[in-house]
Amino acid sequence: MQALFTVFLLCIWNIACGQIRYAIHEELKHGAFVGNIAQDLGLDVKELSSRRLRIMSAVRKRYFEINLENGVLFVNEVIDREYVCRQSPACFMNLEVVVENPLELYRIEVEILDINDNSPSFSKAEIRLEVLESAPPRTRFLLQSAHDPDLGINSVRIYYLSPNEHFALEVQNSGDDSKFVHLLLEKYLDREQQAIHHLLLTAVDGGTPERTGTAQVIVTVLDVNDNSPAFDQMLYKASLLENVPIGTAVIRLNASDPDESTNAEIVYSLSDLTPSTFRELFEMNSQTGEIIVKGIIDFEEAEIYEIIAEAKDKGPFALPVHCTVLIDIKDVNDNAPDMTLMSVSHSVREDVPSGTVIALISVTDRDSEDNGVTTCLIHPNLPFELKSTFKNTYTVVVQHPLDREIMSEYRIGISCYDSGFPPLSTNKTIPVQVSDVNDNPPRFANTFHTAYVMENNAFGASICSVSAFDPDLGPNSHLSYSVLDSLVQGMPILSYVSINSESGIIFSQRSFDYEKLKNFQIYVQVQDAGLPPLSANHTVHVVILDQNDNAPVIVFPLTRNGSEVTIPRLADPDYLVVKVIAIDADSGQNARLFYQLLEATDKNLFAMRINSGEVRTTRQIDDRDVAIQMMVVLVKDNGHPPLSTTITITLSIVDSTEDAIHAVTFMPRIPEYPTRAALYIIISLGAITLTLMVALIALVITVCRNSSNDEDWCLCFEHSDSEMIYRNSNLNFHTVPDSSLIKNVIEVRGSGSLAETYCYTLRSAPESGKGDSQFLTHLSAASSKCQSNAADRYFPDCNMKEMDNATMFATEVSVLNFKTSYLLDHLAVSPLFLCK
Numbered sequence: 001m002q003a004l005f006t007v008f009l010l011c012i013w014n015i016a017c018g019q020i021r022y023a024i025h026e027e028l029k030h031g032a033f034v035g036n037i038a039q040d041l042g043l044d045v046k047e048l049s050s051r052r053l054r055i056m057s058a059v060r061k062r063y064f065e066i067n068l069e070n071g072v073l074f075v076n077e078v079i080d081r082e083y084v085c086r087q088s089p090a091c092f093m094n095l096e097v098v099v100e101n102p103l104e105l106y107r108i109e110v111e112i113l114d115i116n117d118n119s120p121s122f123s124k125a126e127i128r129l130e131v132l133e134s135a136p137p138r139t140r141f142l143l144q145s146a147h148d149p150d151l152g153i154n155s156v157r158i159y160y161l162s163p164n165e166h167f168a169l170e171v172q173n174s175g176d177d178s179k180f181v182h183l184l185l186e187k188y189l190d191r192e193q194q195a196i197h198h199l200l201l202t203a204v205d206g207g208t209p210e211r212t213g214t215a216q217v218i219v220t221v222l223d224v225n226d227n228s229p230a231f232d233q234m235l236y237k238a239s240l241l242e243n244v245p246i247g248t249a250v251i252r253l254n255a256s257d258p259d260e261s262t263n264a265e266i267v268y269s270l271s272d273l274t275p276s277t278f279r280e281l282f283e284m285n286s287q288t289g290e291i292i293v294k295g296i297i298d299f300e301e302a303e304i305y306e307i308i309a310e311a312k313d314k315g316p317f318a319l320p321v322h323c324t325v326l327i328d329i330k331d332v333n334d335n336a337p338d339m340t341l342m343s344v345s346h347s348v349r350e351d352v353p354s355g356t357v358i359a360l361i362s363v364t365d366r367d368s369e370d371n372g373v374t375t376c377l378i379h380p381n382l383p384f385e386l387k388s389t390f391k392n393t394y395t396v397v398v399q400h401p402l403d404r405e406i407m408s409e410y411r412i413g414i415s416c417y418d419s420g421f422p423p424l425s426t427n428k429t430i431p432v433q434v435s436d437v438n439d440n441p442p443r444f445a446n447t448f449h450t451a452y453v454m455e456n457n458a459f460g461a462s463i464c465s466v467s468a469f470d471p472d473l474g475p476n477s478h479l480s481y482s483v484l485d486s487l488v489q490g491m492p493i494l495s496y497v498s499i500n501s502e503s504g505i506i507f508s509q510r511s512f513d514y515e516k517l518k519n520f521q522i523y524v525q526v527q528d529a530g531l532p533p534l535s536a537n538h539t540v541h542v543v544i545l546d547q548n549d550n551a552p553v554i555v556f557p558l559t560r561n562g563s564e565v566t567i568p569r570l571a572d573p574d575y576l577v578v579k580v581i582a583i584d585a586d587s588g589q590n591a592r593l594f595y596q597l598l599e600a601t602d603k604n605l606f607a608m609r610i611n612s613g614e615v616r617t618t619r620q621i622d623d624r625d626v627a628i629q630m631m632v633v634l635v636k637d638n639g640h641p642p643l644s645t646t647i648t649i650t651l652s653i654v655d656s657t658e659d660a661i662h663a664v665t666f667m668p669r670i671p672e673y674p675t676r677a678a679l680y681i682i683i684s685l686g687a688i689t690l691t692l693m694v695a696l697i698a699l700v701i702t703v704c705r706n707s708s709n710d711e712d713w714c715l716c717f718e719h720s721d722s723e724m725i726y727r728n729s730n731l732n733f734h735t736v737p738d739s740s741l742i743k744n745v746i747e748v749r750g751s752g753s754l755a756e757t758y759c760y761t762l763r764s765a766p767e768s769g770k771g772d773s774q775f776l777t778h779l780s781a782a783s784s785k786c787q788s789n790a791a792d793r794y795f796p797d798c799n800m801k802e803m804d805n806a807t808m809f810a811t812e813v814s815v816l817n818f819k820t821s822y823l824l825d826h827l828a829v830s831p832l833f834l835c836k
Contacts, residue, residue: 022073023111026081031074034064034110037097038071041106045071048099056096056342056360064095064110073108081112082149089151096362096393098343103357107390116154116207120146122215124272127201129183129217132319133191134224140170140182142308142322144273146203146213153206162200167219169201183217191221222317229257229266229311231323236309238291239328242299250282250327253289255311263315271308271322278305282327291325299331300366333371333420338364339428347433350404358384359396359430363416371420379413386414396430404434405471438476438530442468450541451506455514456549463497465505466538468526476530479504484523484537489516497522497542506540514546515585548590548639554647556581566652569621577606578649580613582635590639598646599632606631615649627653 022035038045043053048068055064065076085091091112098105122144129141148155159181161169166189170182181201189197199217204210231253238251257264268289270279281295282305291307305327312320343360365372376394378386383400396412412430417423444466451464470477481504486493499506506522520542527535557565557578565578584591597608597615605625607618615631629651636644 019107019109021109021111023113024075024079025113025115026079027115027117028075029078030076034073034075036071037066037073037108041097043071043099045069050101052098052100054098056098056362063093066097079112081114082118084112087149087151096342096360098360103360105360105389105393105395107393114151114154116150116205116209116211118149118154119211120148120156120203120205120213122146122201122203122213123275124215126216126218129219130222130317130319131185131189131219132222132224132317133189135185135189135319137185137187139185141185142273143181143183143201143217144215145179145181146215148203148205148211148213150205150207155205156203157206158204160202160204161217162202164197164199166197167199183219189221195221197221222319224317227257227259227263227313228319229255229313229321231255231309231311231321234323236323236325237328238325239330240293240297241330242297242332243334244293244297246293246295248293250291250293251325253284253291253309253311253323253325255289255321255323257313259313259315261315263313263318265314266311267314269310271310271320273308273322278307281305282307284309291327297329299329299368300335303329305329331368331371333367333418333422333424335366335371335418336424337374337376337416337418337426338366339376339414339416339426340364341428341430344430346431347435348398348402349437350402350434351437351439352398352402354398354400356398357395358398358412358432361394361396361414361428363392363394365418367418367420371418373419374416375419376414376416379415382410382412384410384412402434404436404473405440408434410434436473436476438472438528438532438534440471440476441534442470442479442526442528442536444468444526444536444538447537448539448541450543452543452545453508453512454545455512455547457508457511459508459511461508463506463508463542464540465503466499466524466526466540467504468536468538470528472528472530476528478529479526480529481524481526484525486521486523488520493520493522496520499524512544514544514587515550517544519543546587546590548586548637548641548643550585550590551643552582552584552593552635552637552645554580554582554633554635554645557647557649565649566654567617567621569623569653569655571617571621573617573619575617577615577617577651580615580633580635580647580649582613582645584637586637586639590637592638594636594638596634596636597631598634599630601626601629601631605629608633621653625653629653 020035020037020040024032024034037043037053038048043051048066048071053066053068053071055062055066061077063075063077063079064073066073079093081091084093091114093110093112095108095110096105097108124144127144131139131141146156146159156179159169159171159179161167161183166185166187168184168186170184172180172182174180183199197219199219201215201217203213205212232255236251236253240248240250253268255266255268257266266289267286268284269286270282270284281293281297282291283294284291289309289311291309307325307327309323309325310320311323312318340362341359342362345358348356348358361376363374363376365374374392376386376388378384378396383398383402384396385399387395387397389395394414396414410432412432413427414430415425415427417425449464453461453463466481468479468481470479480501481499482501483493483497483499483506488496494509496509496512497506498509504524504526506524522540522542524538524540525535526538527533557580567575567577571577580595582593582595584593593613594610595608595613596610597603597606600606602625605618605621606615606629608615613633613635615633631649631651632646633649634644634646636642
């Protein structure tokens with residue numbers, strides 16, 4: 001239609017609101033250039049697609065689109081200004097341009113400029129008039145005006161009437177730029193000469209090129225009619241509220257006719273000059289001249305109605321007269337605000353920062369003035385707020401941090417009110433799902449717990465299970481369990497246990513032995529499948545429970561080279577024949593040992609101490625007793641079921657004390673356990689024992705030097721051939737620092753099965769006359785209980801056993817002149833020498 005068009009870029013850029021204005025002509029074809037939005041907004045063309053540049057508009061038709069490749073705003077559909085803006089003098093189309101990442105909103109106004117695309121037109125192609133032949137010159141007859149939808153210079157500019165000798169045109173401009181066209185009678189008509197006159201009325205607009213519209217004016221000449229009715233006034237004004245009920249009276253018109261009879265009876269009607277749409281809304285009472293509402297009056301459709309009323313009498317050849325009625329429509333608050341969601345995010349991550357835009361809302365109200373002023377509020381107690389960006393445009397933004405674990409879904413309620421009375425409101429609810437992020441590490445009920453497992457368990461047996469909880473969703477809550485690397489007795493923990501990564505059940509990878517491993521710790525880590533993954537640690541203390549799976553082991557006496565245990569025939573009753581020493585690798589009640597004399601040659605001669613393992617005589621040995629006695633000793637533990645072992649001991653009754661000493665051939669041997677832990681314990685005990693013995697030597701030397709009889713003593717140790725005996729011994733030597741109170745007394749304490757404390761005195765050997773030998777003599781109860789109260793102070797654990805010095809040859813030993821193996825085996829110590 002137009003070869004060229006002009007695009008006006010007004011370049012009104014407001015930094016605060018981001019607004020651009022363009023101007024284009026109507027009727028442009030699809031693809032017509034409007035403006036370069038990317039350039040005008042300062043956007044990078046390469047980021048338009050990724051930032052989702054788009055137009056948000058409440059209008060259903062999309063008159064404009066954006067080329068995301070070059071950022072050009074172009075016409076998408078042909079725009080008819082008269083359709084879009086009707087008769088509005090200024091026609092603007094408001095566009096909301098949204099770009100994301102970050103979200104920005106720009107307002108663009110496109111002014112639609114009018115072109116001369118409409119020709120003037122008359123509502124009727126023929127205009128019929130009846131004129132009395134007696135009508136004087138200068139009589140005016142109102143004609144129908146032409147209508148041109150275009151505005152300004154493109155609207156109707158001038159009217160032409162075809163040449164004739166009786167009529168001319170008279171055009172009057174009204175206040176609203178409309179024109180009233182009157183047919184002016186210039187000379188008297190003569191019906192007898194010409195009864196009908198055909199005229200051509202032409203309307204011309206001011207566009208380039210000009211457009212015209214025509215209508216036929218047919219004038220019928222009537223016979224004389226003296227007087228026509230006359231209205232009281234030519235212009236009537238009335239006001240009316242919209243939405244009034246049908247049948248409401250608007251205004252009553254009055255006309256008068258000086259004629260009489262039927263020529264004075266006036267009939268009222270709405271002139272055909274009144275637009276048909278108006279005549280659908282109003283009607284006129286033909287008798288009273290009252291204008292009545294017959295349709296729905298809507299202020300939003302039209303604010304003012306201009307009605308042409310007509311009156312004529314009933315006489316023959318009656319001539320109608322006309323007047324104008326202007327009806328002003330008053331607005332009432334009959335339209336609630338209308339909310340449009342221009343952009344909304346129905347899902348939002350729970351870690352979004354404050355200020356993140358959730359929704360973009362546009363609010364309109366068709367009412368005017370205060371009735372169209374809106375206020376929007378967001379419902380309380382929500383972590384969101386409503387912000388006003390432009391007039392009647394709001395954004396819903398995050399105000400407080402979100403936590404999906406506390407609230408996974410929000411229903412954001414928004415209410416908009418107008419300022420009318422009574423106010424009208426509109427409510428809208430926006431559902432928003434809070435999507436999960438991995439912000440919660442897995443949690444155990446506690447960080448530590450203890451699991452108990454019986455030794456000798458089956459391979460792959462379940463030890464215990466751990467369970468953690470993660471309040472997140474989806475992969476963020478999928479938990480995987482694992483065992484952290486650690487060492488147990490120098491071996492990787494995974495050689496001992498394994499864990500089911502999904503269920504958290506811990507299985508054994510071997511059969512546990514309480515005697516080798518009593519407890520260990522498992523460090524379990526649970527990790528979720530989120531990005532990045534979060535984890536938590538848990539410690540499982542595994543305690544191995546003992547089973548009675550080890551029988552007692554007798555470590556003393558053990559026979560060597562077929563030797564026998566001998567006892568003197570002169571031994572008194574309750575004489576210690578032999579002490580059976582056994583150990584049990586188990587613990588607790590499983591290691592509690594009981595001794596029983598199972599068989600003996602003469603059960604009446606010997607008695608077994610059930611707890612200590614001591615075999616003692618029950619009476620005096622006489623000549624009738626067999627010289628070789630056999631006994632079977634049973635050692636059993638207190639487990640369930642109990643385990644036991646036996647030893648057969650051969651006893652020889654001898655007459656000589658010296659023979660008894662030389663016949664002692666028993667040596668306690670504690671079995672070695674090849675574990676590294678046992679080796680460490682043995683080395684530690686050996687070092688401690690050596691330190692204590694060195695301290696004891698220094699103490700004895702000090703005591704000897706301070707002795708009142710000026711005798712010098714030295715405490716000497718000879719290294720034993722049995723290293724294990726020395727390492728497993730736990731000896732406490734106590735000497736009295738004040739030799740004036742107790743002289744020549746030493747205390748020896750044992751450990752393990754030798755838990756008793758023995759006190760010995762030093763005296764000269766009766767068999768020797770050399771004067772440089774001393775006996776180590778066991779104290780008896782008769783020896784004044786460690787000789788004095790002072791001795792009780794230094795030897796609180798002294799075990800007083802009453803023995804006869806004459807028969808107690810196995811305990812009273814001369815260090816220099818007699819073989820000491822029996823005493824050393826009995827005490828589990830190396831040979832001890834006290835030298836003068």
